[in-house]
Amino acid sequence: MEKKPYVISNVGMTLDGKLATINNDSRISCEEDLIRVHKIRANVDGIMVGIGTVLKDDPRLTVHKIKSDRNPVRIVVDSKLRVPLNARVLNKDAKTIIATTEDSDEEKEKKIKILEDMGIEIVRCGRGKVDLKKLMEILYDKGIKSILLEGGGTLNWGMFKEGLVDEVSVYIAPKIFGGKDAPTYVDGEGFKTVDECVKLELKNFYRLGEGIVLEFKVKK
Numbered sequence: 091m092e093k094k095p096y097v098i099s100n101v102g103m104t105l106d107g108k109l110a111t112i113n114n115d116s117r118i119s120c121e122e123d124l125i126r127v128h129k130i131r132a133n134v135d136g137i138m139v140g141i142g143t144v145l146k147d148d149p150r151l152t153v154h155k156i157k158s159d160r161n162p163v164r165i166v167v168d169s170k171l172r173v174p175l176n177a178r179v180l181n182k183d184a185k186t187i188i189a190t191t192e193d194s195d196e197e198k199e200k201k202i203k204i205l206e207d208m209g210i211e212i213v214r215c216g217r218g219k220v221d222l223k224k225l226m227e228i229l230y231d232k233g234i235k236s237i238l239l240e241g242g243g244t245l246n247w248g249m250f251k252e253g254l255v256d257e258v259s260v261y262i263a264p265k266i267f268g269g270k271d272a273p274t275y276v277d278g279e280g281f282k283t284v285d286e287c288v289k290l291e292l293k294n295f296y297r298l299g300e301g302i303v304l305e306f307k308v309k310k
């Protein structure tokens with residue numbers, strides 16, 4: 091696909107690949123790592139998360155840990171439009187785009203109208219779940235040429251499966267959460283064979299705070 095933003099996937103995960111505990115405690119990154127993430131945020135056009143992350147963490151998705159005179163556009167992928175009207179991602183600190191499906195019912199249309207009246211832009215693509223390839227084209231046409239993908243595991247799977255991620259950076263905290271139901275970096279159905287899996291090329295690694303940062307390019 092030619093017309094798509096450059097996508098950097100970032101997470102803070104435990105040594106066992108978890109993004110949160112089974113009780114959804116997601117405090118993984120150390121302060122130094124959060125500053126690293128905010129430096130990336132300050133240099134991209136958009137920050138994207140799935141609705142699961144908004145419902146569980148209520149992130150602001152702004153640059154607030156370092157000085158910056160701009161905030162990227164916040165993009166929430168939300169098939170069923172579950173976003174709470176008091177979510178911090180809907181505040182006035184930055185522009186927000188909610189990506190949802192073309193599926194329609196009276197209640198959804200009502201909520202779209204309320205969100206639009208709040209100044210939120212609604213983008214509709216796909217049926218059943220958001221068509222991520224189409225979404226990337228739409229965002230590119232809106233001038234969003236780079237995106238920081240901040241999870242969670244379900245959206246990460248969708249983006250990797252569609253071949254939409256270009257670069258990966260992960261912070262590995264020296265912690266082990268365990269739990270087969272705890273969210274991991276990439277969840278979803280998973281690839282069935284090694285031939286199909288996403289292949290990466292290690293570009294850089296360094297110690298940061300108590301953990302380590304790994305940076306990869308996705309092999310195309």
Ligand SMILES: NC(=O)c1ccc[n+]([C@@H]2O[C@H](COP(=O)([O-])OP(=O)(O)OC[C@H]3O[C@@H](n4cnc5c(N)ncnc54)[C@H](O)[C@@H]3O)[C@@H](O)[C@H]2O)c1
Binds near residue numbers: 100220222246247
């Ligand atoms: N440690 C970290 O770096 C980090 C970062 C982000 C999230 N998290 C954690 O991840 C968890 C949330 O992850 P999650 O997996 O529940 O939710 P998620 O944030 O991945 O959102 C999933 C939602 O994305 C939407 N979606 C629409 N179209 C899709 C498509 N084509 N493919 C995939 N998803 C699509 C669906 O509405 C789906 O419910 C929370 O526990 C949060 O704390 C941790």
Ligand SMILES: Nc1nc(=O)c(N)c(NC[C@H](O)[C@H](O)[C@H](O)COP(=O)(O)O)[nH]1
Binds near residue numbers: 101102117119152
């Ligand atoms: N890099 C990273 N390390 C973590 O330990 C963690 N829990 C997240 N979680 C992703 C989540 O979407 C938000 O990045 C945070 O919840 C921060 O929220 P802010 O946007 O700064 O309000 N991200």
